[in-house]
Amino acid sequence: MQFIDQAKIEVEAGKGGDGIVAFRREKYVPTGGPSGGNGGRGGSVFFVADENLQTLLDFRYNHRFQAEKGTRGGPNNCTGAGGKDLIIEVPCGTTIYDAETGELLGDLTEPKQTLLIAQGGKGGLGNQHFLSNRNRAPEYALPGLPGEIKQLRLELKLLAEVGIIGLPNAGKSTLISSLSAARPKIADYPFTTLIPNLGVVRKPTGDGTVFADIPGLIEGAAHGAGLGHDFLRHIERTRVLLHLIDATSDDVVRDYNTIKEELQAYGRGLAERPQILALNKIDAVDRETVDLEALATQLNHLSYAPVFVISAVTRTGLEPMLQEIWGILDQMKVPQEVEVFR
Numbered sequence: 001m002q003f004i005d006q007a008k009i010e011v012e013a014g015k016g017g018d019g020i021v022a023f024r025r026e027k028y029v030p031t032g033g034p035s036g037g038n039g040g041r042g043g044s045v046f047f048v049a050d051e052n053l054q055t056l057l058d059f060r061y062n063h064r065f066q067a068e069k070g071t072r073g074g075p076n077n078c079t080g081a082g083g084k085d086l087i088i089e090v091p092c093g094t095t096i097y098d099a100e101t102g103e104l105l106g107d108l109t110e111p112k113q114t115l116l117i118a119q120g121g122k123g124g125l126g127n128q129h130f131l132s133n134r135n136r137a138p139e140y141a142l143p144g145l146p147g148e149i150k151q152l153r154l155e156l157k158l159l160a161e162v163g164i165i166g167l168p169n170a171g172k173s174t175l176i177s178s179l180s181a182a183r184p185k186i187a188d189y190p191f192t193t194l195i196p197n198l199g200v201v202r203k204p205t206g207d208g209t210v211f212a213d214i215p216g217l218i219e220g221a222a223h224g225a226g227l228g229h230d231f232l233r234h235i236e237r238t239r240v241l242l243h244l245i246d247a248t249s250d251d252v253v254r255d256y257n258t259i260k261e262e263l264q265a266y267g268r269g270l271a272e273r274p275q276i277l278a279l280n281k282i283d284a285v286d287r288e289t290v291d292l293e294a295l296a297t298q299l300n301h302l303s304y305a306p307v308f309v310i311s312a313v314t315r316t317g318l319e320p321m322l323q324e325i326w327g328i329l330d331q332m333k334v335p336q337e338v339e340v341f342r
């Protein structure tokens, strides 16, 4: 299953600097020749693929990109300085379309791959350029040319890294809305009745991670009850499972076990996937009758997984839970050390 992150942006390359009209003024030379320099070239706009980015999140906040202009030419035939190129970093796998024509402009698949997307304008010619036998004192120069302007649509296929699992009503959709900074669109959607909830959650490092949940994991899902198979197939590609349990349930341990058994019955390594548990809705728990700490400890002993107590509604406890998730994802990126035997 694929999700698509999209962004529309405008890029504008720098205008070229204007050429100028100037004449030499030297002692004892009453009418010096033309000496107006050319304008500098405007900066161009490039895309470069960066393997550390995973989403187009930043483009939701920043829609317009402009490279530097070239500067005007100077007297004494001085050419103006060129404008600095603008390099825009995008995740590997970003496809770039012309938003107006729909034309595919490029596909950045490899790290560091670069694409020139908008060419800076040429600098205008200064009047020294127009000196000829017929015109010894040209009084004109050309303005710099405008840089290319393009409306672009960026597209990126996303992979959900964190799968939120739990019984119906555990609060999965609520949690995704509380956490997420953006909602990507779902593409190539193979099922008709099952709509996953997606959210891009911003990491402290800036870029986002996709969280996904599909409503409706129920007992018997692994055997195809309800929409179970579809659900499980979907979370198969996630790297961490966040198992959400309703703390107001009358039997939290039974709820935990129900989902655990579904994962085991489905196989394919889902039950062994790194998992963290979160007891949700603690704002609604009657602390007089329910000992949350004891419940968390009990679940921890059962699952060997870290257990957090949270409220998706009041956002209590979400930060430490996210820290744990980032920690696990980071660890998975560290290459395994190779042991050397001597």
Ligand SMILES: Nc1nc2c(ncn2[C@@H]2O[C@H](COP(=O)(O)OP(=O)(O)OP(=O)(O)O)[C@@H](O)[C@H]2O)c(=O)[nH]1
Binding pocket: 166, 167, 168, 169, 170, 171, 172, 173, 174, 175, 214, 215, 216, 217, 280, 281, 282, 283, 284, 310, 311, 312, 313, 314
């Ligand atoms: N008091 C309280 N209620 C919550 C909390 N999180 C979710 N709820 C409520 O629990 C109900 C179910 O929440 P959802 O987010 O729809 O649960 P879900 O797991 O996505 O449910 P399915 O889509 O059926 O799988 C809603 O009425 C939420 O308002 C919470 O932290 N505290």
